[in-house]
Each structure stands twice: as C-alpha cells, then as structure tokens.
Amino acid sequence: MRILALLRGIGLALCLALVALPAAAQDARPLPDEIVTRFLADSFGDTEAAIGAVAASGAPQAADMLQALGDRRLFISASAKGLFYRDGAGKGFDARTGQPADVPADASAVRLNNRLRGVVQAALGTLTLLSPDPVQRLRAAESVFKSRDPAALPAIEQALARETNARIRNVFEEARAAIIIADTKAPEASRMAAASRIAETGDQDGLALLRQLSAQATGNLKSVIESSIQTIERRQQIRQAGQTVWFGISLGSVLLLAAIGLAITFGVMGVINMAHGEMVMIGAYVTFMTQEVFRARFPHLLDWSLPIAIPLAFIITGLVGVLIERGVIRFLYGRPLETLLATFGVSLILQQAVRSWFGPTNREVSAPSYMSGSFEFIGLQITYGRLWIVVFTLVVFFALLLLLKATPLGLQMRAVTQNRRMAASMGIRTRFVDAMTFGLGSGIAGIAGVALSQIDNVSPNLGQNYIIDSFMVVVFGGVGNLWGTLISAFTLGIANKLLEPFAGAVLGKIIILVLLILFIQKRPRGLFALKGRAVEQ
Amino acid sequence: MSTQTPGAGLTSAILYLDGVSVSFDGFKAIRGLSLTLEQGEMRAIIGPNGAGKTTMMDIITGKTRPDAGDVLFDGGRIDLTRYDEAAIAELGIGRKFQKPTVFESHSVADNVLLALKGRRGPFSALFGARNRVKPDEIDAILDKVRLLKHRARPAGDLSHGQKQWLEIAMLLAQDPKLLLVDEPVAGMTDAETEATAELLKEINRDHSVIVVEHDMHFVRALQCKVTCLHEGSVLSEGTIDAVASDKRVIEVYLGR
Amino acid sequence: MLTMRFLKLIEGRGLVFLAVLTGLMLLVPIGNLAFPPGSPFHVSTGTVVLLGKYLTYAMLAVALDLAWGYCGILSLGHGAFFALGGYAMGMYLMRQIGTRGVYGHPVLPDFMVFLNYKELPMTWWGFDFFPYAMMMVLLAPGLLAFVFGWLAFRSRVTGVYLSIITQALTYALFLAFFRNDMGFGGNNGLTDFKDILGFNVQAQGTRVTLFVLTCLALMGTFIVARVIVSSTYGKVLIAIRDAESRTRFLGYRVEHYKLVVFVLSAMIAGVAGALYVPQVGIINPSEFSPANSIEAVVWVAVGGRGTLVGAALGAFVVNYMKTFFTTGWLASYWLFALGGLFVLVTLAMPKGILGLYDQLRGKFSKPATEPGREAA
C-alpha cells in the first residue's frame, strides 16, 4: 500500500510535469540532499523511500536514474558522499545534478532486492509512458498493468491518445482496463466494461488479475468477471494444446539436430559411432572459445560470435572426424560391432581430453540478443532461442539433403556406401570418400553443438546426454534414410511432450523407450526401411 | 494348366508353382511364373541375370513371400507360402546357395553333422541324440563328395570347389525330397564340373532336383528337361536342344 | 571314462583356468585368515573383497561371451540382468536389517520410512525369505530376457538393431530405477546391509565365504558353458553366428536357439549380480547405465570373444587396470588408458589377448580344434 501512496505522488508530479513539460526540460535544480543521504544509508528501507522521492521529484534525470538503479548502474560513494549513475554506454553522471561527472573509484552499486525492483519498475512505468522508445513504452505499460495505480490513469489516457503502434496500444488499453477494474471507487459499469476488455485480449496476467478481483467483487461485476475469466481460460486451453505441440516440435528439432550427424556416420556408413556425442560436445566448446575471443577482442560484435562459430565448429569437428576415420575406423569397415567398441574408447578419450584441457566445470556460452527473450504468436509463448534452433535445424537438414542428392561428393558417397567395389572400379577414391563422409557427419554434429550450447551445459558430459537419444532417432526412422530421421525425430519429440503432462518427464521418456522397443519388433528396420533382396543378406 | 485350381490330388507334382508374382518396391522380380516338377525329376533352370532364378528359389524356400500365386509341394498337399525357412527345410526341401555358404569356423565333419537329418530343437541338440551320431554315417557322405580326407579341417580352409561340394554333401546329409542347387559348378575346373554332373545325376536317382546354372556344357551333361526364365516368367521349356534353338532364348540369353 | 570325457570337454586352457581358480579359492582364504596382518603371506580383507568383485565381473563376462562370442548376440544391456539379480539379493539383505535400521521400523527399510510409505510395496513381499529371493535372482533377469528375446528374435531383429534396443532396454530400466516412486530406493539404491543368513556381512569370515562361493559359482558357470558350447547345440550357435540364414535353411529354428542361450546368459548374469551386491555393499541404478554394459562387452573383447576363458581374463585385466589407474597422480589419466585400451584391442588384436596368444601359437600347431580358432 505504501507503494501506491508514493505512486500517487508520482502521478501528481507527473501531471504537473506534463503541463509544464517544456519548462521542466531546461530546469535542472539538483535533487534534495535527503534523497542522497537515504541512498547512502544503503538499507533497503531507506532506498525504498529514496526511490519514491526521486520519482516524485520530477527531476529530468529521474527516469535515467531509476533505469540505472534497476540495472545496478546507480552508485553511492562514501568518500564523495555522492550519488552517481552511468548510462547504458557507461558514461558517468552526477545523479544530484544530472550533469556528466566521473564516478569515484570507491563507488559501489546500490543494492536492491526483488521487492525494491518491483517498486523501481512501477515508478519507471509511470515515468516512461511517454518515452520516445517504443520498447520502453511497452515495458512501462506492462509495469503499469502490474501496479494498477489509479494515479497513472491520466498519463495512460494521454499516452493512448498519442500511441500509434497497435501492439503497444493494446497493452495500454489493457493497462487502462486493469486500473479501472482494480479501482474500487470507479463506477461499476465502467469496471464491468474493463473486465470484458481484459477478457478480449487478456492472457495469464489478465487471468491472474481477474482471479484476484473476483474474490472481493460482488453482484453483476462478479458475474462479469467470472465470465471473462472463463473466456480467457477457454482461450488458454486451446493455446495450451498449441503450446504443447510447439514444445514437441522444438524438442524434436533438438533431437534431429543431434541425430543428423549420426544419420550419416551410422545410417549411411554403418559405423556405430559412440563418439558422436563427443563431436557435439566439441562443437559446443568451439562456440565457447569463439565467444571468449569475441569477449576479449571485439565485445561489440558478440552477437556475431554464433554465426561465426558455426563454420568453425563444422571445420574443426569435421577434421577431428577425419582423423578418427583415418586413424581408427577405416580398419574396421564391415565390422560394425567393432566400431562400437573402438569409438566408445575414442569417446572416453575425447571426454577426458576436454576435461583436462578446459576443466570439468560448465563453460558459459551467452545467448546473443536475437536469441534471448520470447514473443507471442497467436497466443503461443515462443522463445526466440527455440525458434532459431528449429529454423536452423531445418536449414541444416535440407542443406545436407541437397549435398547428398545434388553434389558430386554426395553422389560418390552414396555410390561407395551402396557398392564399394563397383564404385572403386569406376575410379572413385573410396578411401577419400569414406574420410569425407565421416568428416561430414562429424562436422554436422559439431554444428549441432553450436546450437545445443544455447540450451544445455557446455561441459565434458554434454555428449552423453544425447548419444542414446540420437541412436533411437536414427534406428526408429530407418537406418540410411534421412527423411526417416526427420520424421522420427519430430514424432518422438511431440510424443514425448504429449506424454509429459500426464506421465511426467521421467515416466514419459520410459514409455517412449518401451514403445520404441516394441516398434522395432514390428518393423525391425525402422519406419522407412528398404525392401528387397539387396538388404536381406 | 494355369487355369486349374490346385489342391490335393489335382497334381502329382513334387513342386507346383502357378501364377506366382512378387515385386520389390515396384520392381516386378517374378510375374505370373508357373512351373511343375514331377516326382524324381531333375530340372535345369537357365536364364540371364535378373531373370528371377534366385528369387524363385527364395520363394520356394520361404525366404520371400509371393504377392500372388500358388506354391504347392509334395503332390499339392502342402502350401509352401504358409511356412518359414526352417519349417520348409524340415518338410524336405534342401537348398544350395549360389555363393557357397558353409560354416567356415566348423570342421568339415561338423558341417555335415549339423546338416544330418534328425530333431532340430535346441534341447535335443543340448542333451538329445544329436550328440551321439556314428561318425561313419558322416564319413560315408563325405566319401561321396571326396572330402573324407579333409574331414577335420575347418571348412573355411577349403577351396571354392571343395566348398561347393561340401554344400552338396550337406544337402545329402539333410536327405530332402527336393534339392534346389544354385550354380553348383561356378568356379570349378572342367574335371570337377564333370564329376559334379555325375554326382547330381546319382543324387537324382532318389531325389527330385532343380539346378540353376549358366554353364551350358554342364546343363547339357545333366541330360534333363530345361526351363529358360526371362523377366520373371517362363520363356521356353523343353529338351536342351529345343530350348537352345528357340529364337527368343537365343536373342535374350544365348546371344548371337 | 567319464573323467576322460570331462577332460576332453574342458580342454587344456580350461583346466589351467579351473586350476587357477581353485588355487585362489584355497590360498586367498588361508592367506587372509591363517596369516596375521604384516606377515608376507597375509591377504588383506580389502584384497579379498576386491578379488571377489572381479570374479563376479568375470562371471558376467562369461555369460556375455556365451551370447555374443558364440551366438553373435551383442547385448548392450547385460548390465541390466546383472543389476536385477543384484537388486533381488539387495532386497533380501534390506529385509534382513529388520529393526536395526536408523528408524528402528520393524518392517520398512529406512528409505521407505522417510519417504513415508505406510506399508511394504507388493514388489517387496517374500524377500525376507531367502529361497524366494534366490528364485527371483534367477527369475527376474530370466523372465525379462525371455520376454525381450522372444519378441526380438521371433521378429528377426539382429546385429546393430538388436544391440541398440538392448541398450534402450537397460536405459529404460536405468531411468525407471532412479525414480523413487518405484520403491527401490531411487538414486541411493539399497545399502547399509547388516547380515546374510544370520552372518554379519562385514565379518571377515562371511567375506571369505562369499569369496569362496563366488569362485565356485564362476567355476560352475565355466563348466556349464563349456558343456553347452561343445555340444551340438553349441555348434548350432556358432553356425548361427557365422551364417544365420544358412542355418535356417538347414531347418533349425534359429529364434529358439538364440532365446535359450540369451535367457541362460541373463540368468548367469543375475547370479553374478547377486554375489556382487553383498561383497561391495551397495546396489544402485547406476549399475543399469548403458556405459556399464558396454564396458562389460569390452572386457570380453579384450580377453578374446568366443573363448570363455578369455572373457573372464578380460574382466580381470580391465578391472585391475581401473583399480590401479584411479589412485594418485594416475587418476586424471585413467580414462585415457581405458579408452586407449578399447581402441588398441579392436584394432591390434580383434581376437583379444587369447586370440593373440593363439596366433602366436598357431604358427606351430594346427589350430583347428582350439576354441580360439572357433571364435574366428
């Protein structure tokens, strides 16, 4: 409740500010000292009060300050008895005056806890509703929606009047509705209207708000709220179904990504490549190293580290693959079960090598801006990271398909795997093709590592988590059949996700495995098996 | 005869194929093949590669299920399409493969031992009579195929021709009603070929035999009825001379 | 006469093996009990336990060799049968704790008490009764192997596919046993055993007895395996391994032959597991982990597949390496050593240690009758 009180203060201050907007701009009177002293006290209680005061001060730098505070960019300096902040670019300012200044050496960031973060956001919300930056306006609107402070109503109205961006408008309207419906003093009619407005576009948050209110509400209002709750819930259910499918698809794409490489080394060449997981792992470490370089050399280009890591990972793991093929596997063709043992040995060696080189602990691979966060698509929560992975996987898949079908190398690969002797007699350098094929498979595994570094540990154990699943995908899809791999990956992914809500994560997986075993009984050669005399012997 | 509805008694043939067809992924390997083999008859099957010779063997021995047609055995009493390899072997059809497949790591004698007629169940193999067969039984058979002196050698060490013979020996040990022999003389010297022909004729005294072979001299030496297959069905049938002089045969197979 | 046939059946190498085992069986207990610590002849209890553990692994290896080396069934799930046998024994041992658990609950094992189970799950009934437990040691793995094998062999799942679904099998069990809701103690598994048939498992005497029993079990396993592989049945197994469809055309029901050997092998693995648990004092789901099963396969490969003696030898060698390499400065290299060994064996000596030995010997004597040759 204290929050509301102070927000009301802000609201008034803001209205004044708006009236005298041009005036306020030049006016640069320093913040009252007691604000600074309160911050210097560095106790959550004082900080809270101070935040309120800053917001209410109507000083032009208030918004920047609070923004800075939220991002741990607001500093107190005991020596200078002063308050400073940096802007996004790292430029220092004296918070009291808002003039540029150097941040003293002993300055330490003002500590927050979650409750204070809430307060800051609420305050910022009302302050930045009119910000020129649409992203900020959106965030502002959302935080107003959360705080539902009646005093912010005029600001919202005004903002709405100017707003052109439909998406933001919508949020503004929701926020407005939220304020009205939450305001017990507002006329019932308008509150009911607000309720149905929320029902129109509301999502989880809207639901939360309505549920909360339906408790206190009475009479018609209550019934309207109840019905709006149902409308939203119905919508949510449909979305839930869609959501599950999406999760399935994205899980499927991860499985596929992990399995494609194996579909080459195992599916096409018949090498039971137990070191496949480690190829993925190496790919992830390549990503890590690339990012390290970028962090050190050109941090401003960090977002580019992933795109650049992709070819690197492909080349490096590809080379490792070629080495393994030349050094071990080429001696074992026609003895698949031996390749299993040898590659298992290789996988142990690679794991331990990475462990002693990079250390056993996880390595940080940060998400580039375009892969973090999420967006709403026809009501589905879709995270950019996952979306990119799905897209990326499909690109890799079809690129590979093209390579196998359309390029001479691909042609030779298929020739060699189908009839080695014939191919050789036609002058194909089979040994070279073998090496290339295995290298290709490994390289693709490496690429998978780049993507998986975004959602999983980058640790020496990374590969272990995927190897078995990958084999299941390939076998289920039918060895030597890329399309089969694609379909089986998505089938397993979606099936897994459909089971998870009922059976739970573990049991779900177990059920899938058992079904898989039974399926192999029905079709010993997977979904898409070749028929005829050729494959029977 | 292709219009007859088959069944017990309608045919006295040991083997009776009628209107048999099978296709792999769209490719028709056998189309409407009909063939009859009388009790105690020997038949040579010739034909170019891909004529469906081996596929026909696969169908008879239950390795491949036909899409259509009847495959009857032993005077039409048994519908072979309803049994699997093991069962068909027990019914009395023995097969020698194109590429000789013997149990390389077993001794020659053991190869024959495994083929010997008798109960095939795992438990009879563990405790039963199989463990006490009289060696002379085996030796007799090995003697027939001139492998007696090699009885202790691992089959893997035998020459190509000897392997062929070992396979025939295994057929003899099985003592089936019908023998399917796929290219028995491939990679044999002329002398060996002659001997094989004699051996087969001897076998034919108390077994029905189908021989698939390219070597026309050998076929001639067998002095039996010949069937020429082409694209999965019978192109021509009759004495070796009749078939050899058949124009269609000449153009698709023997060549000019 | 009979002895003659026996000797012939075991053949030279087997006799050496049995002799060595007998030696161990006699000397180790004496060294441990008769000689005081400090005496040069003393065998520490630690060593007894360690050897006992190796022997159970050797048993698992022999079982696996029976299926893989002689019938070509490469099971990547034998760890599962081993673990099932182990759990059966572990459950018996848990029930023996009785009221001596930390909570002093008369019936429930500790982990059930703090996951507040109200009464004993049905799966646990009867395990306080030793014969029943022993029966389960055989039945649990046996039945699983039977059902699985019956499905797989009937539908002719072979080679790689079979290996992979056996792996799926053990992986599924691995996940399942981790779940605490399964009522098998979840990740912590079964541990803190008190006594077996009234003897304290910690007691020196008990340990030695268990060791001797393990020796006997391994010998028994070996002899049975020899009898099997040198019977006609064994010959058929090898025939199946070398040319499966040819064997079919001879009229053998390959699936039955495979099923019998698979189930038998699974049961032996179960017994090995049952002997393993009281000696190491814990059984936990990690025994189901696919890596463990693969490792067991590697033991066989190292020793020489298709030579029962070799399998046992391999189990010994690899596990001794493990013990040796995981101490002191070597610790950070042992995975390199293990991995390197796998690669080396598959590349340099595809027939394992014994195979290598034979090749050297083979130059002089004719190898036809040697089992090493049979395994080719």
Next chain:
Amino acid sequence: MTNMSFTRRGVLGAALGGAAVMASGVRPVFAQGAPIKVGILHSLSGTMAISETTLKDVMLMLIEQQNAKGGLLGRKLEAVVVDPASNWPLFAEKARELISQHKVSATFGCWTSVSRKSVLPVFKELNNILFYPVQYEGEESERNVFYTGAAPNQQAIPAVDYLMSKDGGEAKRWVLAGTDYVYPRTTNKILEAYLLAKGVAKEDIMINYTPFGHSDWQTIVSDIKKFGSAGKKTAVVSTINGDANVPFYKELGNQGIKATDIPVVAFSVGEEELAGIDTKPLVGHLAAWNYFQSVKNPVNEAFIKSWKAFKKNDKAVTNDPMEAHVIGFNMWVKAVEKVGTVDIDKVIDTLPGIEAPNLTGGVSKMLPNHHITKPVLIGEVRGDGQFDVVWQTKDLVPGDAWTDHLEGSKDLEADWVTLKCGNYNTKLKKCG
C-alpha cells in the same frame, strides 16, 4: 610418485600461501616422524567431476598451507588422492584402499548422498574419519562421519522464511521443483510439512521431480508460469541438481520469468554453477547457502586470494562446499593438535566442541551430533555471476541431524558425547 608430485606442488602452493618461511623458498624443516596421510575421495572423472574436482584442489591447497606452517604435530601432511570416477561401488573400494592400504588418518570427500552411503559401511568397519562437505538431506548421524555441509534446517527452512517475509515478497504459493533423488525428496517433504504448518493451502503447493541431467525444461517452466498466475505471489524452491540447472535457468530466462514476478530460490546453485550461465536474465533469483564468495570480510578475502593464486586463474570462484572443507580441515587440525595424536578414536571423541572460524566472519562449532553451526545466507544472483547477500540469520544455526518435520525422525536425536548414539529415540528412551 604420488608424494613426489605433491611435495613439489607443496613448495609452490605454500609459497603462494604466503607463509613467512616460504617467502625465501626454503623448505620447512619437519621433525622426525612419518608424514600424516590425508585421504581425498572426490570424483575427478565421470558426471560428478563437474562439482567435485574443485574440492580436491581446495584440499590440496589447505594441506600445502598447513605444511607451510610446519605441518601437524611437527609431521608433514601428505595428500592421497584417489578417483572414484562417479561410480558408487568404486567409492567404497577406494575408501577401503585409502584406509587399509594408505593408512590415512582422515578422509575428506564425497558429494552425492549415494557416494556417502556407499562408503559408510567401510568407514564403520575400518573405523576411520570422513568429513562430508555438502549440504544434504540429514536423517543421518554416524560416529565416523562429520557433516560440515548444511542440514535441511540450515538452508531450506530459513530460505522459505525469507520468501514469506516482506522483503522476500510475501510468497503465498509455492513450487517445489527438484531432481528425483533423496536430497530433494526429503527436503521437499520437510518444506511441505513446514508450509502446511504455516497455513499454506495444499493446492497452493506444486511439487515436481525431474531426472538427473534433465535438459528439456519447456513444459515444466511454462507450467510454473501458469501455476504462478493464480493471482497469488508465487515462489519456486529449487532443489534441482548440478547439470540440470543450466538448461533450467536458460529456459527461465528465455520464457522471461523475472525474479520480480516469480523468484526462484535454489539450494544447489552456487558460484560454480553460475559460472556456466549468462546470469543477466537471472538477476534477482536467489540461492540459500552458508557462504558466498561475495561476503566481505578479511578472512574470506585472504582465502579467495590464495585460492586464485593456487589455481593460477583470476576468475576462479569459491563456493559453499569449499568453505565446508576449510572449516572441516581446520577443525580436524585443531582436534589433532589438542589430543596430540592422530589416533582415530581420540580424534573422534575430541572433535565435538572444537571451534573453527568460518569464512563468513563467524566461528563454527562441531556439535555432539557431528554437524556444525553455520550462518544461513540468502543471496541474489547478480549480472556478473556472483551473489548479493540480501538476508542472513542473526547468529549461527546448529545443524539438526533428525528433522522435527518428518514422522519417522521427529523423536530421534543424535549425540555422540553423552548418549554415544546417532539415532537415540527420545520416546522409547533407547538407541536405534
């Protein structure tokens, strides 16, 4: 060979330790007498290496520093390192080897409960000392084991109290998410009982278990989101273990669950784990420990300094289990010095009551139940992978072996001084 490598390191490390003697690089002179061996039983390979390797290193550092100070009882300390390779039976085997073969005077090791359970019989049989440095589910007190990590009442319950407080955001609705093994199971049982006792409705508690190394969190995270939108302030208590955390937090970040909406408090996520994650999206999420690297006091700063020097890595982080080893080691040293021998029984009997400074400025004490007193700290994740301490207990909390919140254990108590019993039943007035 072993000794070789370590004494060589010894010189170096001790020098870094900054002891006066070493500054000149002169070896300290040890009185006659064989070195005292200390066992280190942590996985250096396999899945647990991720957490345990650093504990091995910290032990090596402590031993070097002790040697630099002239060793113990004038004898040199010698570390015996073994690698149980995350393989539980191997833990038992290695423990046996350490005790009966290397004759160690004490062993520092284990991380997972199962590894501890697997070595327990060995330590009892051969009567030796194990220092166990990791927070665990409690429900155990053995004569041969000293638990320097947190018992549930030293981590879980204070954390929940904090989230219920005003500063914690007055959470009313709870998600208890954990990896499916004993520690989370027990902890969540305790918490559930505790929450219900605090008047939280049953339908306001959601419990969820996932397998080890669970990597696909989409469904669960979105379920949490849904559960959190029932109009009541919701908090997540995470007992998710090691590897699974990274994907979990990455998913939280991606699905935009902000600490201000649904705070997550974790019991198994420390500086080590955060090192593997980009923490910017996670700012404000919480962890409950008895130590954070960011704690400001001279003792801690000195420790961090020497640790970074020892690892020759300026980014090296410290964490709670490391502190536990520091405390445990110092307690052991004090106890040995007090009785003037490494005789196992004497040391075991002396340890209770021994005090040693912890790194958060207090002095921890070994209790008769073989657990120690510790402060409880709540830290908030910072953008740089460190924690801000936002709350901490006034004074040290004594570790409680047998929680009062579970049926089976509420009547039990452990006391190795007077009762000489690890599970004394106060109702039946008898041991076990």
